[in-house]
Amino acid sequence: MKTNDENFVINLAISVGKIMLESGAEIYRVEETIERMISSKIDSKVDVFVLPTGIIVSAKSSTDSITRLERIQSSKIDLEAISRANSFSRIYTQNSLTDEELDVLLMSLTDIPKFSKKTTMFFTGLAGGLFTGLTGGSFLETIITFIASLSVGLILDKLSKFKPNFFIKNIIGGFLIATIGVLSYFLFKSFGINLDYNRIIIGSLMTLVPGVALTNGIRDLISGELIAGGARILEAIFIAIALAFGVGIALQISFSFV
Amino acid sequence: MNFILQVILSFFSIFGFAIIFNIPRRSIFLASINGMIGWIVFFYIQKFSTNFILPPLIGSLIVGLIGEILAIYHKQPATLFIIPGIIPFVPGYGIYYTMFHILNNDLSNALSTGVESIFVAIAIACGVVVATSLTRFIRPYLERLLN
Numbered sequence: 458m459k460t461n462d463e464n465f466v467i468n469l470a471i472s473v474g475k476i477m478l479e480s481g482a483e484i485y486r487v488e489e490t491i492e493r494m495i496s497s498k499i500d501s502k503v504d505v506f507v508l509p510t511g512i513i514v515s516a517k518s519s520t521d522s523i524t525r526l527e528r529i530q531s532s533k534i535d536l537e538a539i540s541r542a543n544s545f546s547r548i549y550t551q552n553s554l555t556d557e558e559l560d561v562l563l564m565s566l567t568d569i570p571k572f573s574k575k576t577t578m579f580f581t582g583l584a585g586g587l588f589t590g591l592t593g594g595s596f597l598e599t600i601i602t603f604i605a606s607l608s609v610g611l612i613l614d615k616l617s618k619f620k621p622n623f624f625i626k627n628i629i630g631g632f633l634i635a636t637i638g639v640l641s642y643f644l645f646k647s648f649g650i651n652l653d654y655n656r657i658i659i660g661s662l663m664t665l666v667p668g669v670a671l672t673n674g675i676r677d678l679i680s681g682e683l684i685a686g687g688a689r690i691l692e693a694i695f696i697a698i699a700l701a702f703g704v705g706i707a708l709q710i711s712f713s714f715v
Numbered sequence: 716m717n718f719i720l721q722v723i724l725s726f727f728s729i730f731g732f733a734i735i736f737n738i739p740r741r742s743i744f745l746a747s748i749n750g751m752i753g754w755i756v757f758f759y760i761q762k763f764s765t766n767f768i769l770p771p772l773i774g775s776l777i778v779g780l781i782g783e784i785l786a787i788y789h790k791q792p793a794t795l796f797i798i799p800g801i802i803p804f805v806p807g808y809g810i811y812y813t814m815f816h817i818l819n820n821d822l823s824n825a826l827s828t829g830v831e832s833i834f835v836a837i838a839i840a841c842g843v844v845v846a847t848s849l850t851r852f853i854r855p856y857l858e859r860l861l862n
Contacts, residue, residue, distance in 0.1 A: 536738045543792045584731025587724045668805030675840030701814035
């Protein structure tokens with residue numbers, strides 16, 4: 458029966474951990490899940506070491522030991538995937554499943570539903586636009602932020618097929634946001650309407666700022682994952698620097714030449 | 716009037732953030748309500764206090780507590796209900812003005828805004844961590860109460 462085979466259990470636990478890590482789960486949660494899944498089926502000492510860029514699992518029994526390394530490439534927050542991986546691991550650890558039951562259960566992890574691209578883009582715009590409204594923006598500023606976040610979301614989505622690294626991608630994002638903000642400021646100024654371009658830029662930036670990476674990084678640090686937490690925070694800081702860089706370039710250009 | 720506007724705008728803004736993060740469809744409404752409550756608390760503390768740490772700390776504490784309770788009730792990880800709710804506290808404002816001051820060669824202001832945003836980020840994480848540890852104490856009682 459494959460459900461109690463050491464190799465199978467460890468590979469399964471790693472693939473569940475990989476899904477969680479790629480969906481932006483906290484490091485300690487990933488470690489806990491993998492460890493619980495393995496030690497519920499095999500009687501051996503399990504060590505799990507998770508970094509934002511990789512998973513190392515080692516299981517030692519009295520006769521031999523197995524070690525696996527899995528490289529993690531990118532992470533994009535996906536709460537549906539975290540939720541599914543979590544319930545999978547809970548059912549898996551609490552029951553002893555037959556092969557057929559396990560295959561059915563595994564189906565829930567292979568095909569994770571996503572909102573359609575149009576829906577996601579519309580709500581990206583909505584989130585940014587309404588944030589501007591929340592922080593005291595006028596109706597017009599809210600609309601412009603909606604358009605700015607929507608178009609930046611669309612453009613970054615188009616660019617993602619070239620696989621830009623995260624630094625370049627965020628510089629482009631920040632640059633576009635600031636360009637749209639400043640252009641609309643000058644456009645409406647010529648009609649005699651004064652807009653606060655700062656508010657437009659901040660609202661659109663909110664859809665790109667690495668808030669989750671930053672908070673999860675600090676949460677990992679607090680729970681003792683010093684290297685993983687530090688790496689996450691560093692990533693978040695570099696995303697923030699890239700965004701600021703992009704916005705800064707656009708602002709500098711527009712105010713030196715206009 | 717302002718209050719109603721804040722309620723509606725924050726609800727739909729967090730609804731949008733939740734969809735960006737591909738939240739499970741059955742959790743989306745509760746997560747947005749949770750974030751809305753957190754934002755209202757954040758907004759009114761910010762209005763009556765000059766301290767910049769207190770609003771994000773209390774706000775994320777509230778979001779964390781409600782999120783943990785919802786998580787027990789729905790048997791889902793608490794992250795689902797917490798992550799969309801804390802996004803509005805993230806110091807996008809601070810990041811932007813840090814850059815703005817650097818651009819204007821105003822390094823002392825850039826430093827103070829930058830440090831302020833770092834502490835806001837730490838405060839958000841601390842609020843969530845405190846909420847998680849608090850619910851760990853009352854978890855057995857809550858589970859009996861809610862299930």
